[in-house]
Amino acid sequence: MARMNMIQALNSALDVTMARHRNVVVIGEDVGYFGGVFRVTEGLQKKYGDQRVLDSPIAEGGIVGAAIGMALNGLKPVAEIQFADYIYPAIDQIASELARIRYRSAGDFSCPVTIRAPCGGGIRGGQTHSQSPEALFTHVSGVQVVMPANPYDAKGLLIAAIEGDNPVLFFEPKRIYNGPFDGNPNKPAIPWSEHPKGEVPEGHYTVPIGSAATVKTGDDVTIITYGTMVFVCEAAAQLLGIDAEIIDIRSMSPLDTATITASVKRTGRCVIAHEATRFSGFGAELSATIQEECFWHLEAPIQRVAGWDTPYPHAFEWEYFPGPARVALALETVMESKGATE
């Protein structure tokens, strides 16, 4: 075991898979000589050479299109989109191609590409370095969508993504690259080295895609969340002294419905939290699923906590971010509700 932050854990995942599988290649803007603007690919070009770690032109559509072609020819490309906010030029290649090549060719062709993209706000990045576009891709059949919330999961999920047979969109909440964040920007940051999930095996292991993690068990209410919001939700429940069960879904598509519904059936109350905007956000899918599966167990309407339905504003970052107060208000609302029958 070693102590790693999320960047080191992701780097280790790439290192481990590149060492194990000769067909794994890395491609993206500034990922080679420089090691990536967040340093996730640091040292890889030195170790594996410039034929396997490629600096690319600034053309996200080209990066994904070329990665698809490489995958069709037997490679396992891991493409980096420098910020999730810059994935849009690649949407056609992802939604129309990457997601459907297996389907339209009746399984004769497939392109297991992994696309990594740092996402989320809280770093004073303004509207073009803060977005969480995961729901755009969960709406596309044929790609898997994951988002780890700690170094251990980051490494295990990335290895699973690269070694799997499906295309994966791998979103990395960059606010928690260096340490968990409870939503209070005035508190000094806690490094991952002081958190149990900063303990990461140096070698190979996987975290299966499609399995949620119960971060904390509890009886009062189930909080379903992922990414940066996992720790914010923990903090909010603590503030109110509520015994919340907190589920980090880790993977949006496929979704571990069994873990979620079992918990909600037990607690009877549910709050869903993500940083992305609320309207048509992934929370809507979660809420609909829970309503379908757990309706007769619910004692209160499901509450959603999310970013406001605006672009991510530079100067109002903390007014926009769904911090502990927003989560707490939702928790109070579900706890107060008497349920339809009373």
Place this chain on the structure above:
Amino acid sequence: MPRLHVPVTPTRPGDTPDFSYVALSAAGAIKRPRYDARALDLDFLATGLVRVLDDDHRAKGPWDPKLDAETLRSGLRNMLLTRLYDERLQRTQRAGTIPFYMRSYGEEAVAVAQCMALQPGDMLFPSYRQQGFYMVRGRPLVELMCQLLSNTRDMCKGRQLPVMYHWKEGNIFSISGNLTTQFPQAVGWAMAAAIKEEPNIAASWVGEGSSAEADFHHALLFASVYQAPVILNVVNNQWAISTFQGYAGGEQRSFAARGPGYGIAAVRVDGNDFLAVHAVTSWAAQRARAGAGPTLIELVTYRAAAHSTSDDPTRYRPKNDYEHWPLGDPVERLKQHLIKLKEWSDAQHDALSKDLDGQVAAAWKEACRFGTMTEGPWLDAHLMFEDVYAELPAHLERQAEALQREQALNARLGLTSAKD
């Protein structure tokens, strides 16, 4: 066995700077065709390098724009102001007073000379490194600085990162963080000018790195198909963050050479030569205004500073490379040219520098009165919900109300944000 070609980066940290890859032409060596020449006769402009100032700081050849001394001094002043503005804001960022900044050090001639060669009614679609436009078109520095501070006078109402300015009245479009999106938009603006039979043209700028995006090709294609009155500029400052221009396709051919493939007139110009940049831009503007077609201009220059305040270029290129850049420094070259003409002196230059620096300092003081990151007044957070749509929709009104409840709870829990 063939191996994948990896573009060659000539020098890395520790190496001696080497710019032998830059294809140069002598000052005055390139022919100046008529503004309405057929694009297919102009391929030589895309591969040569239009230069006017020679090593002895004299103006030479057919591209000499023959500008009067007053105009030259005004160009020098605007470039110097841009540089001093950048330097102060860089220091301000280092001191923690603004969160982010991007300089245009070494490429001031691009924005300044080009903007001066255009008409005030021409519409500019910049990237983030053409702050010189604002100096030329005369926007008060205080207004720019208020944007950097996201304060109560911020033109963006707190919604954009520092340097992402815009100026409706000054005909300068809003800067996007998403690279190259402005390029086809400029073409569309120019198409509209043609449809409306108006005389104004459009111009847009991208870095050479950004020319890799598909939007670059959309722009060239639409400009060619509709012969739009537009000038499309590639600022080839050699670097896109850590990647050398070869990664954008500059290794095999010049960026200007993309033009002829689309049937567009294209000119490669010494971007640090104020006179050459002015002349080429005037030529392209005349061409566009006369309905003779669009022009692609590649401005060969050097990004002398870091990409942004988040970047450390010593990690990927030699420390002292700018000293070896073969096209020199734009401010220094225009200054020496004016001195040669006996229209300027070192003493005048120093006095101007001091005066401009004083103006920048005074503007900063003034801007801070409208709020800083640590001291109010601050913008009203309700602004966050405005301008998403033309009217405030009901669901955003509810979210704005929810924010107020949340802020009350924040206050009770002691979770107030940094600025409260």
